[in-house]
Amino acid sequence: MSQIEVMPVERRRWFMFAILLVGAFLPPLDFFIVNVALPSIQEELGTSSSAEQLVISSYAALYAVTLITGGRLGDLYGRGRMFFLGLIGFAAASLICGLASSPWVLISGRALQGITAAVMAPQALASVQAIFPESEKPLALSLYGAVFGLASVIGQALGGILISLNLMGMGWRAIFLVNLPIALLVILFGIPALRETRARHASKLDLGGTALSMMTLGALIVPLIEGREAGWPLWSWLSIAAAPLLAWLFWQYETRLRLAGGAPLLDPAALRAPGLGRALLVALSFYSIGVFFLLFSMYLQSALHATALSAGLIFLPFGTGFLLGPLSTSQGRRLLGAYVNCAGMGLEVVGLLALTWLVLGTPTGVTPPSLLLAVILFVIGFRQGLAMPTLMRMVTGRVAPAYSGMIAGITSSTLQVSTSLSVALIGGIFYTLLGAHTDAAAITHAFTVSILCIAACLALGAGLSVTLARQPAPIPDASRVRPS
Template structure:
């Protein structure tokens, strides 16, 4: 019989359930980035989708998600993190149902954009709720679990997508990759409505509408051509769009200087550790996104693996990412910041190992899994401490802005990684050296993450 002496304190149990609810929501949002990739060939046949339509089905979610993250973070600070998390989760769940029932590619694209909008409302509240609900060692542990969830969801998406499409449940083909979100979302809405904190002190800051519009436009002008460029053989409009994104971003900076309530306050960027950590997170996620995407293409293309087998090969990387994320804090505190740079070097060595091992066109499965584990360890050893450093000195009043900034860096990093290194890999294919050259590029990017994080070593 459990006694009062051994029972977990009610507050601790409540916070554990709160963390479970918000991280399962985070898990679903990231899962939906990768789970659809495996279903692409079946989608093309079933809906008679052309190349551009199929690319928008896969990437429309990411486009809407990346564009609206900062907006979602600011709305959470104004209206309440609980309210925005549940609203975003509700929209995400309903959109998932509509995606699963979509009769045409055009409607599926529209519903995927809605899914991305729901995720953008929901996801920034996760870090804000962690910031506000946990402190000290409990916050450190919560952020570590958060990092493990990010890695696990990316790999589980590939494995689960392969399983669901292969199973063809009740003859539903690709539809379960979307419908699987519905029962989970309904349960989270019910439980979250009871567990998430209801108290909220509205922020005094208003909404910087010109800033929101110019930043969203700058992000969309960059992300859309990155996502669609390779599929359409890098048309002129894509290059014009990316050049215009620079101009619009400069306009955003001018708008922010004059804004009464800027989206990303200057004092937040001057908070110790925030700027170098944000840059480091971006480059780590460029490496992570490029690594997952190009290796999946290589395994299923040049090496002939099935989607399911290719997904299973990533398990060592996900396992080590998760284990490292959960346990790095056991090291002495004086090693936490130096570990960031050391981990980027380890990641680069893993990528260089892949370049050497795969240069002969062979599979080398055992060596592959060992190197995947090394890369997973290195990426987690950089990402989790970077996230902790970025948020450790941020006051609670700035949690929404910090959460939105870090979430956007994370998501944009993945988009840029997939687009840049996917383009590099595909442009070199079918050369046997395509994956080796790409892996060397990923190693350089990992080292760049370490370089931008060097200022963190001087801070205490």
């Protein structure tokens, strides 16, 4: 295990953390914001349906497969350095997207966005273990979780607003170019203030492990994202079948490297921490709600004929709840102790069941009562946000600070895999039930069945959380990473 030097608590840790949180905010923002822009992009660039899918999936796939490497790079070469390199790259990729003159230039820019986002995103979560004392970690993780709620609040509505305003005739391009002033401000104020943290004895990046990890995740994620759109061709099934073999090869390679005294990308010693495997399974079930945004948007726009902007605004109660939930985690811990995560996920299940009841109890093609719908969406988002910081602590708190970047990347990658699995599997159930039908009744039926599937996944995660609450994470070494 890498050694770290004991140091006093960093005085500027909250300002440093605020800077790093930008790296956690921009990736989900760009995931949410682009959805409402696809019709405008198609109109101007003439993108095909498959190209539109690639605008989304090229970003999501490369983001997922690069996250573990991004976290490890922060451990080895400095979290601040990797954050700023990722941010600069993300801004450059956003500029490419904003100036794109063809679908393939846009797709290339989105792919670069995914890679650079994965370099900057894990650094905030890793820094929680590195710069905060134990007493402050719950609040830091709550703020980290709130960032995702803030991104969903802003992303769902901002895309439609920017396109409607058509600032300086930019249209949909503004959703990408808005990243540039954000990046510039963070660079100007952040570079002088951010002190470096890393594992003390940095070693070379495990290039073999990096390649095998990306191949393993790519073999799973790419066909899940692209397979349904392509009609599940043979290559997609062969790729999914190859994923377990590649995972086994990756594990064997990392184990041998560890025994030889090397520094593996994914250290097997860290993954043997008690309860870590179950904690990652909870993370895998946690973002099964990722498909909800796609399906609810389809229900609103196709069954209820809401506009893209109206649909985005209907999501605001969910996003507001997701924003406020993490900020209530400390109160939740005082009331529920280690059971906050399982309570949050369990009550989220109740919210999804209530949504199903509301939709089924409303005449087909009619919008459910606005106030009741808003309350239910707020509850679902609030409970999701309440559970998230505890989930992060449940995972990252089970390993030593020297592994912070690695486990942050693994956690973030697991959540991305969870989203991809939910889109592929639960989305597949939705489209199978829908078939060739496009009427409101068929869409409503497929939507409600899919919501019940999401609820079942979250109920499984809540059950696993109960077993973890009975096995608290060991208190990690309170040592500090030496600032440089």
